[in-house]
Amino acid sequence: MSSTKFFTNESNNTLINKIEGIFNHRNIHFFDALVGYFRATGYFRIRPFIEKSQEIRILVGINVDKLIVEAQKQGVLFEVDVLKSQEDFVKDIKENIQKAEYKKEIEDGMLQLIKDLQNGKVKIKVHPKQNIHAKIYIFREETKHNHGYGAVITGSSNLTEAGLERNFEFNVELREDADIEFATDTFNRLWEESIPVSEEYIEKIKKETYLNDSFTPYEVYIKFLIEYFGKSVEFDPNSVSDLPKGFKRLSYQVDAVNDGYNKMMRHGGFFLADVVGLGKTIVSALIAKKFFYFNGFPSYVSRTLIIVPPALKGNWEETLDKFQFINYDIVTNGRRIINRCSKV
Structure with missing residues (x-):
């Protein structure tokens, strides 16, 4: 029984290995590729093999159904929009780059893609007129001859990391001249109908992602803070900037508010413990106020319960009055004092 021409990415019989073997x-x-989805990380995976080619063309389909729906919502007929087609393509590439797991070799591969596009080694077009669901990879030698001058792979695999080797796919490799010629003629027709990705948009890919290497020292510092501290570096004007008159905005209290609020939302509560005099009452009030805003205020007013020793009751009442809290209860020694002010 002869071996089948089909392969499914199982048992190491993957699309990436097929591509490597052909080259x-x-x-x-x-080398021509017609795909519904293109990912920069997928290109990086095949780059070591296809760099042997002198001419590389990649044709990408876009979601025309989505564009038609958007046009219908506006009460107009769908027409090809050259700028939007390029913008949608670049947006997808940027998201792919930003979400990809960072590795030095992946970054180098993405930078190489941009370089290949700029120097013309790789040409990419997007097809804005019809949905392209087909996935076809065409390999041809420079001169046609009768001893097998190329191959065509078609099936379900997009040019993505998953499609190349991880997903269960259904592909077939064809080597007959008639199959290669039919695939090439069809590709050429679609290529002529398509829109090239201009150099302006190629520059955007680098400039608007982490591939940009023209950051100032200050921007690098801010990036470090965001990566290390996460959302705790974010500033919430609703909870911190509008402190009552007579209160100073202290940076360590701002940090405590952001960190405490994040812990409360993540774990359902937390302990705020510090030495006397550092403003735990103020920090607690700010966290409660921040929760008010994030929990739907003013359309919904949250209720706050405060349990304190008798000696601290007056201090809490004074602080909450200055912060103009409403809908809260203070409980001390079994007695409840309700104080409702006009606004938060």
Whole structure:
């Protein structure tokens, strides 16, 4: 029984291995790819093999159904929008780069893609007229001959890391001249109908992602803070900037508010413990106020319960009055004092 031409990415019989094998055993001059989805990380995976080609063309389909729906909502007929087609493509690439797991070799591969696009080694177009669900990879030597001058792989695999080797896919490799010619003719027709990705948009890919290497020292410092401290570096004007008259905005209290609020939302509560005089009452009030705003205020007013020793009751009442809290209860020694002010 002869071996099948189909493969499914199982048992190491993957699309990436098929591509590697074709380039290792043939002198491929032309490489064309017609895909529904293109990912920079997928290109990086095949780059070591296809760099042997002298001409590389990648044709990407876009979600025309989505564009038609958007046009219908506006009461107009769908028409090809050259700028939007390029913008949608670049937006997807940028998101892919930003979400990709960071590795030095991946970054180098993405930078190489941008370089390949800029120097013309790789040409990318987007097809804005019809949905392209087909996935076709065409390999051809420079000169056609009768001894097997190329191959065509078609099936379900997009040019993504998952499609190349992780997903269960259903692909077939064809080597007959008639199949190669039909695939090439169809690709050429679609290529002529498509829109090239201009150099302006290629520059955006680098400039508007972490691939940009022209940051100032201050921007690098801010990036470090965001990466290390996460959302705790964010400033919430609703809870911190509008302190009552007579209160100073102290940076360590701002940090405590942000960190405490995040812990409360993540774990359902937390302990705020510090030495006397550092403003635990103020920090607690600010956290409660921040929760008010994030919990739907003013359309919904949260209720706050405060339990304190008798000696601290007056201090809490005074602080909450200055912060103009409403809908709260103070409980001390079994007695409850309710204080409702006009606004938060």
